[in-house]
Amino acid sequence: MADTQPIGRRTTVIGLDLGGSSIKAGLFANENSAPVRNLVMPTPAHEGRESLLGALIAAVGALCPDGLSDVGAIGIGTPGLIDDSGVIHGPAVNLSAWQGTSLSGEVTERLGVPCVAGNDGSFAALAEARARDVDNLLFVSWGTGIGGGIVCGGRLVTGHLGMAGEIGHVCVDPAGPVCGCGQRGCLERFAGAPELVGAYHARGGAGDVSSFPGLALRYRVGDPVAKAVMEAAAVMIARVVGAAMSLLAPGTVVIGGGVAEAIPELPGMVARALTRCSFPYLFEQCRVEPSRLGNHAGMTGAAETARDLSGRRA
Ligand SMILES: [Zn+2]
Structure with missing residues (x-):
């Protein structure tokens, strides 16, 4: 198993786009705006909080079967109202069980990698701006x-x-x-x-x-x-x-x-x-x-935000 790198030396980030019907996940190299690996899996939309969290963890595991030692940060885009600390406030479809708690905090705790969560439309906007x-x-x-x-x-x-x-x-x-x-x-x-x-x-x-x-x-x-x-x-x-x-x-x-x-x-x-x-x-x-990014926009913007977070922590 590879030694765990300090955050600043890790060379990849992960972008997750948690949609109502599917989770899109991509592994991105730090210098690259296209994913080096990506996958789509169904969202367990009606099975509650633990199941949803388990699906996000499973998507990360499938992207990185050899572990997360090289992953600097994870970004998660979701529908709904999410503040800068990752706390879900509003009436978010499929995420009502998360209201008032921090999606990014839970994923950080489970995986031991810094995580940032935000609105999927906002993340897509960031990705489209950087793509141009x-x-x-x-x-x-x-x-x-x-x-x-x-x-x-x-x-x-x-x-x-x-x-x-x-x-x-x-x-x-x-x-x-x-x-x-x-x-x-x-x-x-x-x-x-x-x-x-x-x-x-x-x-x-x-x-x-x-x-x-x-x-x-x-x-x-x-x-x-x-x-x-x-x-x-x-x-x-x-x-x-x-x-x-x-x-x-x-x-x-x-x-x-x-x-x-x-x-x-x-x-x-x-x-x-x-x-x-x-x-x-x-x-x-x-x-x-x-x-320009089609249905990869949310995932790519989540990864861009994760890259910014990883850079700040370097
Ligand atoms: Zn309305």
Whole structure:
């Protein structure tokens, strides 16, 4: 067995992306932004705290079968509201058993390696910014839910209690449907993947569409109702992104997440809609792009944050 290296001399970090259905895990060399090894395993979403913790430990073990002597730090991205000390505060899907306790603290204790936890959208924003070498970026994760993250001046903006970047919970209609966050008319309730399927049927769509992949297929074969649904959703996203641009002047806006991955035209549709709902000069100076890292963004940003932690401890 290799001798345990001091933290500062260890040459790898681990990024974990704890999602509602899967855990994505990657082992990264300190100098490299692509994983040297990665895996996906199911999230035991309904089996409680110990089972979830066990799955994270198992993912780390599978990445590093020879032990963790060379791992400097571990980053964990998760949905929900997580403060800078890794304590989970809010109503986090699949993580309710963790509320008020520190996910990063538990993993550090079990594995003996420094660990940092944060919001998955924020970590993805950091990874997308570093992948482009830009200092000001707004990331929109458009999927079942709508999340996001903000990088300003080269730093991740996490905000009070880690709540910054919740773009899906910007109110777009105070008389709209109730959201899980407690508010009415959140963007997510109009443009989240399940809501898009509902909108397709409400507009009289004739296709056999029961989930978002079915809707994306109808879009690709030219179903006019599917196209109208996605155009309307892009306009809703653009209105919120346009407001965020006025507040943050991001310079780069990345439209990622499962919905955007399934319909590659969406970033362009959002950009076209932004011509009617953003500060014109800010828009001219801003790039609106698809994700470069795809479903590796959260895991990569978790590893980047782990690398920063490892560097501080060196
Ligand atoms: Zn909400």
